[in-house]
Amino acid sequence: MNLSIAEENYVKAIYKLQDGDTAVTTNALAYELDTKPASVTDMAKKLKEKQLIDYEKYQGITLSSEGRKTALQIVRRHRLWECFLVDKLAFSWEEVHELAEELEHVRSEKLTNRLSEYLGNPTVDPHGDPIPDAHGKMVKPRPQTSLDQANAKRLVVTAVTDQSTALLAFLNAKGIGLGTQLEILAHYEYDNSIEIKIKHAPALTISEQVAKNIMVRPV
Amino acid sequence: MNLSIAEENYVKAIYKLQDGDTAVTTNALAYELDTKPASVTDMAKKLKEKQLIDYEKYQGITLSSEGRKTALQIVRRHRLWECFLVDKLAFSWEEVHELAEELEHVRSEKLTNRLSEYLGNPTVDPHGDPIPDAHGKMVKPRPQTSLDQANAKRLVVTAVTDQSTALLAFLNAKGIGLGTQLEILAHYEYDNSIEIKIKHAPALTISEQVAKNIMVRPV
DNA sequence: AAAATTATTTAGATTTGTCTAAATAATAAT
DNA sequence: ATTATTATTTAGACAAATCTAAATAATTTT
Known part of the structure; x- marks a missing residue:
């Protein structure tokens, strides 16, 4: 099709x-x-x-099952291009989403498979999201929740769901990136803010709105 | 724009x-x-x-001069992607045109320049065509004519202008590719055919139509 | 130089993907 | 169980890029 x-x-x-x-x-x-x-x-x-x-x-x-198959192919291409941009062209992980958004539409299975091979058949992309293989199979994403509803105290950032350049740049400025380890100090209900502390850095406050887009797992 | x-x-x-x-x-x-x-x-x-x-x-x-600038950027992207596909993903030179035709439309100067750098800032693509640099400058293409109006006898193939998959596959089947050395044996006017001999292979006949798309230079 | 041919443009239609405004259906509130 | 609100759909329009058929301009032929 x-x-x-x-x-x-x-x-x-x-x-x-x-x-x-x-x-x-x-x-x-x-x-x-x-x-x-x-x-x-x-x-x-x-x-x-x-x-x-x-x-x-x-x-x-x-x-439909046909639609799911198609979606997985697109996601595969998107995430492979993100790997390429980060691993080979030295882009930072927050820059690559928009470029991959365009590259993903080059629908060539041969290209996709060669690219995957060239990258060493990676199973996760730079945001920590799993990459479907040529048959649509992918590793189950690690157990992760969004930061605003995490109950563990010590966490590591595994992904960012809203990949707008604005948010990613904002997080970068705050020193938050993939793999960043952090600790929840307090969760203030009255203004929907969360106080966190990143290892080796002073405490900082972020909004629940932002925290919703930060995926974490216990460390 | x-x-x-x-x-x-x-x-x-x-x-x-x-x-x-x-x-x-x-x-x-x-x-x-x-x-x-x-x-x-x-x-x-x-x-x-x-x-x-x-x-x-x-x-x-x-x-216009603005249009020329735009064209050179597109050509630059196209030829860089061709280099990438051949050098890094092991595509053969006749497969890459159609893929590059899609990749060329990702308009990011940063991506283009990083890609160029990653490839070692190549100055010609796999078809032998020169690649404009970031400012639109490119090396002057080597002196080449189409095979149908070459006057030298011993020639080397430098490019193929019509990059349709059909023609390229045809040439491949005949053993004609970039860098192929050949000799013109005869040029028959009455049926517009050219008889050529490729090194270490029997003589063969091709139409003027095909020869028009094969660029060569004296060797 | 008139006629014939070829090249180019115009006029009007079509497809894709979108929109606004209005209508209708589903859900929530009283 | 009405009413109000929210969600969804329909109807009709628009821009981009294309097409066919007809009209017009340019060029070539005789």
């Missing part, structure tokens, strides 16, 4: 938002893709026509 | 066809881009609006 870049982006976004077999809502998808709900409805009809999603009016969207 | 992929392809094609200050015709551009003359006229108006070309009705198209 020959998908347009727009269609690929929808499939990828549905994959990202779909948790288990819970259907993705029109509004959530519109927000994720920075577009309008009406546009999502339009595209849903097209993707249903192409059998990539299951969709009934007002019932939300789920990927 | 933010160009669409279609606009970039037009600029690149105009650059390719424009020889000196001779204007490119609507028909030639339509043929090159495998589209219709009417579409070229439509796009010419848009590119003129964006000041990338000089264009007056019925007078043909030439790149």
